[in-house]
Amino acid sequence: MAKRSIADIDVAGRRVLTRVDFNVPLDGGRIVDDRRIEAALPTIRSIVSRGGRAVLLSHLGRPKGVGYEEAYSLRPVAKRLEELLGEEAIGGVAFPSEDCLDEAAQAAVEALPEGGVALLENLRFHAGEKKGDADFAARLASLGEIYCNDAFGTCHRSDASMVALPRAMKPAPAVAGFLLDAEIRYLQGAVADPKRPFVAILGGAKVSDKLGAIRHLLERVDALVVGGAMAYTLLAAQGVAVGGSRVEPDMLGEAKDVLDLAAAKGRQLLLPIDHVCGRALQAGTETISVDGAIPEGWMGLDVGPRTAEAFASAIRAAGTVVWNGPMGVFEMPPFDAGTRRVAEAVAAATEAGAVTIAGGGDTAAAVEVFGVANRLSHVSTGGGASLEMLEGKAFESLAMLDDA
Numbered sequence: 001m002a003k004r005s006i007a008d009i010d011v012a013g014r015r016v017l018t019r020v021d022f023n024v025p026l027d028g029g030r031i032v033d034d035r036r037i038e039a040a041l042p043t044i045r046s047i048v049s050r051g052g053r054a055v056l057l058s059h060l061g062r063p064k065g066v067g068y069e070e071a072y073s074l075r076p077v078a079k080r081l082e083e084l085l086g087e088e089a090i091g092g093v094a095f096p097s098e099d100c101l102d103e104a105a106q107a108a109v110e111a112l113p114e115g116g117v118a119l120l121e122n123l124r125f126h127a128g129e130k131k132g133d134a135d136f137a138a139r140l141a142s143l144g145e146i147y148c149n150d151a152f153g154t155c156h157r158s159d160a161s162m163v164a165l166p167r168a169m170k171p172a173p174a175v176a177g178f179l180l181d182a183e184i185r186y187l188q189g190a191v192a193d194p195k196r197p198f199v200a201i202l203g204g205a206k207v208s209d210k211l212g213a214i215r216h217l218l219e220r221v222d223a224l225v226v227g228g229a230m231a232y233t234l235l236a237a238q239g240v241a242v243g244g245s246r247v248e249p250d251m252l253g254e255a256k257d258v259l260d261l262a263a264a265k266g267r268q269l270l271l272p273i274d275h276v277c278g279r280a281l282q283a284g285t286e287t288i289s290v291d292g293a294i295p296e297g298w299m300g301l302d303v304g305p306r307t308a309e310a311f312a313s314a315i316r317a318a319g320t321v322v323w324n325g326p327m328g329v330f331e332m333p334p335f336d337a338g339t340r341r342v343a344e345a346v347a348a349a350t351e352a353g354a355v356t357i358a359g360g361g362d363t364a365a366a367v368e369v370f371g372v373a374n375r376l377s378h379v380s381t382g383g384g385a386s387l388e389m390l391e392g393k394a395f396e397s398l399a400m401l402d403d404a
C-alpha cells in the first residue's frame with residue numbers, strides 16, 4: 001500500500017520530525033561513506049524549500065544507551081550535512097547538544113527559523129530508543145507537528161522513533177520521505193507486480209541468512225540464480241562434491257526443502273556449474289578453475305566463467321531483476337570476476353528495459369566498486385531492511401504511516 005508522501009502536505013512554518021538513517025560508517029570520526037546522508041537530501045530539501053523546519057532524528061552505531069559517547073556522536077554527520085546543504089539550510093545545520101532531549105536541544109528546535117535544519121544527537125544515547133519506549137517517544141513527540149519517516153535502513157526495527165513516536169504524535173500527519181517512498185516502490189512493487197520474466201539473484205555468505213527470502217521469492221520468480229558461498233550448501237544437498245567450500249552442515253535439510261520447492265513450483269533454479277577455487281580464503285592463495293565437482297583441499301571462492309555466462313544470459317532476458325548478495329569473494333581479486341560479470345549483466349538488462357534492484361550492504365558496495373550503480377533502476381540503502389522486505393515481512397514502522 002502506497003504511503004502519504006512528504007510532498008503531499010503543507011509544511012510551511014511547521015516542525016517536521018524527520019527520522020533519517022544517518023548510521024554511516026565512521027573511521028576515527030571521519031565519514032567513510034556518506035551515501036546515507038546524500039540519500040536523505042531530497043526530503044530535507046523538500047521541507048526547507050517550502051518554509052518547513054526540519055528536525056532530524058537518527059541513531060548511529062550501537063552505543064550503550066546510558067548517555068553521550070563521543071565515538072557514536074552524530075557531530076561529524078551534522079558537519080557533512082551542512083557542507084552538502086550549503087545555503088539551502090537557513091542559518092546552517094544546528095547541532096545543539098549532547099542529548100536529543102535536553103534543554104539546549106529543545107531551545108534550538110524552538111528557535112529554528114523557517115527553512116532551518118536541526119540534527120539532534122544520537123537517539124540511542126537513550127535506552128528508550130531501542131526498547132521502543134512510549135515515554136521517550138512522547139518527549140520526542142513534543143518537538144514537532146508532523147512526522148516524516150525517511151529511514152529505510154531502520155524500517156525493519158520497532159525502535160521508539162520508528163513506531164512509538166508516530167503513534168504518540170497522532171493525529172498529526174505521518175508521512176513517508178522520498179527515499180522511503182522509492183525503496184518501498186521498488187522493493188515491494190517489483191516483487192508484488194513484476195514485469196516478467198522475473199529473475200532473482202541471491203548470493204553471499206550464508207544460506208541461513210537468506211532462507212526466508214529464497215522461500216518468498218520462489219513463490220514469485222520465474223528463475224532463481226544462486227551464487228556465493230550459499231550455493232555450496234545447496235550443491236552439497238544435491239550430492240555434488242564441494243571440497244572444502246563453505247557449507248552450513250545444519251542447513252542441508254532446509255536446503256533440500258528449497259530444492260524440492262523450486263522443483264514443485266516449476267521454477268528455474270540456476271546453481272554454479274563451474275568454480276574458481278582457492279586453497280584458503282586469503283589473498284594470494286593458489287587458484288584453480290574447476291568444472292563440476294570440487295576436489296578435496298580446495299574451496300569454491302567464485303563462480304566460474306561458464307556459470308557467469310549462464311547467469312548473465314538469464315539476467316539479460318529478464319523483465320525484473322532483484323539482486324542480493326555477491327557471487328564470490330568479490331573483495332579479493334581474482335574472486336571478483338563472477339560478481340562483476342553479473343553486475344554488468346544487470347546493468348545491461350536495465351538498459352534493455354528491465355526494472356533492476358540491488359540491495360544489501362555488500363551488493364550495494366559491489367555495484368559501486370564495479371561502477372554500475374548508476375546504471376541500475378534502484379540500489380537500496382538498506383541491508384537488513386531490504387532483505388526483510390524481500391522476505392515479504394510486514395513492518396510495524398510502515399503501518400504507522402498514513403496511507404496515500
Ligand code: AMP
Nearest residue numbers: 204205206228229300301325328329362
Ligand atoms: P552477505 O553479507 O551474506 O551478503 O555475504 C557477503 C560475503 O560473502 C562477502 O564478504 C563475500 O566475500 C562472502 N562470500 C561470497 N562468496 C563466498 C565464497 N564462495 N566463499 C566464502 N565467502 C564468500
